[in-house]
Amino acid sequence: DVKVTQSSRYLVKRTGEKVFLECVQDMDHENMFWYRQDPGLGLRLIYFSYDVKMKEKGDIPEGYSVSREKKERFSLILESASTNQTSMYLCASSMHGDLSSYEQYFGPGTRLTVT
């Protein structure tokens, strides 16, 4: 079975803290993605990575950074958390290079609250 796991389901942090959200996939996928989901806005892409140590900005990268040191792990970093980063964060992965394999598999999400 395809599996994407995220380190926490719920997280509460204070304004200004550095926050790490971890995502691990066991499918040997090349591509990994971070989205945030907000009511009325749907899912928006923050960053993605198509290979180890490679990263690309998505639609809303401001205030975030990412790290991909190993193929199976993709970390989202909030350098200085702010209240407007309170959201549900979803990690996903997909295969690369095969035009028939574009579907992304999602983790269960991390609901982050910044107070």
Add this chain to the structure above:
Amino acid sequence: AQKVTQAQTEISVVEKEDVTLDCVYETRDTTYYLFWYKQPPSGELVFLIRRNSFDEQNEISGRYSWNFQKSTSSFNFTITASQVVDSAVYFCALSEAESGGGADGLTFGKGTHLIIQP
């Protein structure tokens, strides 16, 4: 720029009714992929279907069916004989293939919250 519109924010029907979720997309690419995902109350998005831009055949999977029409840029999803377990938020999404290799994010619609009442 690509865009996906799900005009129905919320739909409520009684069990066993048929229901159609609308999805309209915009893209300038000739090669693209369309997807539907289901997000049950547990929160995890579940992949339902992928359709590429060159394949306009409709698809049926059990009680689910999808109608892809390039002429109207629509990819609608119909649930026949709905059940309470179908209650979820459903997302339509678009991926443009010209970025190469699938290494690009999906553009999602805002989702339709489907409520099936017993």
